[in-house]
Amino acid sequence: MLVGTIPQSLANLDSLDLILDLSFNRLTGAIPSSFGNMFKLQEMRLSGxxxxxxxxxxxxxxxxxxxxDLSQNKLEGDIPxxxxxxTNLLHLDLSNNQLSRSLPSSIGYIPNLAFLNVSYNLLxxxxxxxxxxxNSSGFFxxxxxxLCQISSATRCRSLSIDKRNHSKTRIRVILFVCLSIIVLLTVSYGLRLYCYRKRKEPTEGVVLIPPRT
Structure with missing residues (x-):
């Protein structure tokens, strides 16, 4: 149940060459860029x-x-x-985050990668x-x-078209709602102004003057 952010200085542990496991805590913030200096490390688990x-x-x-293993966090943006x-990576788990955009082709050139999980993101x-x-057996x-396979490129185009159409429809709905609100406010203001002026108009009638005695 550790909380807070990871200090950048943790990357200065030169003797740490096997495993860094901070998984399933309550750690927040960004993953320090200094972790890229842990050249000797063989396993890093920051999931959960x-x-x-x-x-x-x-x-x-x-x-x-x-x-x-960076799974089950709130990481966003593209996969670098x-x-x-x-080149020695065997296991890469980025599942259950908010990663977006496309899969980098560079990962395909990691020679011994046997497990890749990017499930449940926004790719x-x-x-x-x-x-x-x-290697479809170990990739998820x-x-x-x-996401779609090259063999179903038609589906990719359909998804792209659906996405554009959805965006256009959403814009139309927002514009319609905004215009409706403007019309309602204008009508409401006009009615209030009309009622206000009616109250200010003098009342017409006959003034009776009593006779002199």
């Missing part, structure tokens, strides 16, 4: 926290790392192409078919409505 922001591109310098430089576009991306992409 409340980390936000982007995945540091500096992870690409961790060339000895074999396991990187620099992760493809982690879109075509899943690359280069290199290890062809479910929960990304915008």
């Amino acid at each position: 926290n409340l980390f936000c922001g982007r995945i540091p591109s500096a992870f690409g310098d961790c060339v000895r790392m074999q396991v990187l 192409h620099a992760l493809g430089q982690m 879109e576009g075509v899943i690359p078919e280069n290199g290890v991306y062809r 992409f479910v929960g990304n409505a915008g």
